[in-house]
Amino acid sequence: SIEVYHNPAGIDFDVSLDSFFGYTPNNAINKRVSLYTGDIRCLEIDTIVNAANESLLGGGGVDGAIHKAAGKSLKKECELLGGCRPGYAKISGGHRLPAKYVIHTVGPRNKDGEILKSCYTNVFSLVREKNIKTIAFPCIATGVFGFPIEEATNIALKTTRDWLEDHHEEVERIIFCVFNEDTKKIYAKLMKLYFPAP
């Protein structure tokens, strides 16, 4: 499991000191990553990611908002997906959303960092399979599921950085979508560490 270290700046992070300080500036990676504050449903891109529950039939938070905007036909399609276990991901159309697809992933209810990491890696597997170029992630598991935001952000950014090391040429843009100013500050601070400027 992921060990939590405490660094001198007071930032909790989920990776070993070696790998934390191992990220070197890489423009080809940096130019593909961005931070957006606002409603994920507004993004006209290939796919938005939904922080769903095991039923995939909708709920509260970003999930409820996505289903509301996409319309009843999204739920109809999701009924055919057969649910989804925590850490896994399934894809549907975007229906009335401007995004072409929705990738539904189910975060951990128990603050398990390995499960949260596999949400991101399983989304990336679908991205490759479907040749998806533009992706937006919400802060999976950090709302109703209660995963601590700073630890979740470290996992999101580290998993993305590691994946982009091998796959950046396959995608155009990965957007981290935050929904309030406090979360934006945490992402902005940590993005400088995982995607350092040259």
Ligand code: AR6
């Ligand atoms: N756009 C972008 N981000 C949003 C939006 C939005 N429209 N609405 C909320 N967020 P949550 P979870 C942020 O609770 O913790 C549902 O009931 C929100 O501020 O949506 O994975 C499901 O059905 C937070 O940062 O997802 C599950 O039962 C982030 O989205 C359960 O909640 C995730 O919060 C999943 O809980």
